[in-house]
Amino acid sequence: MSSDDFDSHLRKLMAWHFGDATGSPFWLGKRATLGFDPVSDVQGAADLLRFPDISSELRSVPAGQLIPQGLADRPFRVYDSGGTTGAPKRIVDSGYRSRLLEWAHGRLVARGVPATGNWLHLGPSGPHVIGFDVSRYAALGNGIFYTVDLDPRWVKRLIGSGRPEQAEEYVQHLLDQAETILRSQDVAVLSTTPPLLEAICAREELYELVLAKVRAIIWAGTSISAESLRLVEEVFFPGTAVAGIYGNSLMGVAPQRERLDGDEYPCVFEAFPETTLLELVDESGEQVGYGERGRVRLHLVAEEMFLPNILERDSAVRIAPTTPGGPDGLADVQTFATIDDVAVIEGVY
Template sequence: MASDGDLSAAASAARAALDAHTVETVAWHFHDSTGCPFWLEKKRELKFDPLTEIKSYDDLKKFPAFEDEWLRGGPVRRWVPKGLADKPVYVFETGGTTGIPKSRIAIDDFRTDYSNFSDTLPDKYFPKGSNWLMLGPSGPRRLRLAVEHLAQHRGGICFCIDLDPRWVIKLIKKGWMEHLEAYKKHCIDQAITILGAGHDVKCMFGTPKLIEALCLALEEKGTSLAEQGITGIFSGGTEFTPQWTRFCVEELFGGPPEKSGIYMTPTYGNTLMGLACSKPVTKEDGYKISYYAPQPRAVVEVVEFDDYDKVVEYGATGRVKLTTLTKEFFVPGFLERDEGEREKPFAKYPWDGVSGVRPFHELADATTVGVY
């Protein structure tokens, strides 16, 4: 276990790396030769010069609040940096249940994020060369291509189901619960077909609700995830709570990895950030889930509800604020629709984390979780 002195030194080094990365990223996005049209145009409105006045991560507070609406509608190519203009570009979308969905361009970020995430997975439960099942949203979402890349990066092949979360949310809002159950069964049936088709699938991605539904459907058929050969599960979603994790590990899987043979790692991710990994989740720690962003490529802060420039004390509750810092995409201080508690750094991730992630209370009534 790292000593306080070691952790402090690691945290200082991580901060220095973040400051340097911030300066480099801002210079890229605001230089006339490499920057993207959106930020080059925005630069004319700013009251400071990003190329000379951003000298550390804290200096990003000079930027005005990033507006949600900037990501809705096009032209989407205004987000493509000139320095990457000759590369093939993907577009990933979020939400879209009310009006125009938010979108972001991507070139290699999703591959980089998931290659890095791959390094955190234990080979014992996520064997190299194993095939994967992607039990999550398809369509214009980053997750499908990202999980597919993760499988390929680890030497496997990914099997995907067809799932439209926008339709799920419409069914919930209309109160068509019978249709919702039928659609969920349709998705689970696809997964069970893949697992029973002799493809040697050992690893999977699934959202909490879908993992639970799959386990219960397999139980009805007199079998289980373990009997179907699954050993490693990468999961994510706002429904990932300590209570659900305990239920899942103890009841659905049949115990911790050493007993059930199934290892599950929770993550917190989205189209803008990439993927935040969690500290190991254990019974001894009450199945508490603490997430740490992939610094320096992305930074998560837990800020005061009435002052978004002020970080809360450790253990206190605040809104989640995200900053994305890659050559493809620069988003300073994006206010997520989530809240949680600020967590201290630890050895593997020597920077702040967030636990208890849940819908931001001021928006919670308007948030429909759907398949997540």
């Protein structure tokens, strides 16, 4: 989608989210406090900076207030963020996420992930959206969806309260369950997090099972260093397709794009261009240049959710688009150690 197409989409959605008959109670209630008219004054992506960052309000606003009145006849689900920077933030979803995941699945297949086959998800399920995401990928390929549930908040609490040995015991409990599945079941794709992938590699029998049976590995949920990614791809799983996904409950997913000759970084993420604009900005809020590191700023403009001007917990390197007018890429995503004086504990997700 070109910038002109995105601006046209934005203007249409402003009329939707701030229309008396279609907008959500949350945004209609904010309309009078904005100091501008979103319908007439927001004409392009640059105008999204006029909105306040409302992400903290998503920790406490009743979820029903987020549902656009124009979609009130649809069933909705609520998904939580991981709670890395405090109480979890909540979003609502009816059908948008499924459409986004169809696009993302195509990107993963282009990276070598089997188009069909069974999936094992070693990671969180509800209330975190990633469990739904992975189940949708499996369904798109008519595959069976196996799960090993994970409570990332409990791991964060154990680490934050100085009980790393109990966190490690919990990790081994997760790996026990994954090993039981892999011993008897056919699994083509493993979806997990970098810390759990590292733990798999350190456990010989489980590692051998993954190496022998799994044809693709999807990693997401936490950052990974370039050296760790190299080891995963070249040393531990050289014959396995490996693909990363950057994302969260608020922004959706930005899967790794295909590697190109001349790429400086081994993994470059691109967001869904129809609805999602990711910018990398400096401390003053100005966009950084290509090849420079900045903090991730999110604008999500979808029919079900409108989330403008959201500063994320991560930084990344800005990568030039692969096609004229295409989305910027993000590389070397790293999570800040603290956000607003709150220590960030990644844990295993």
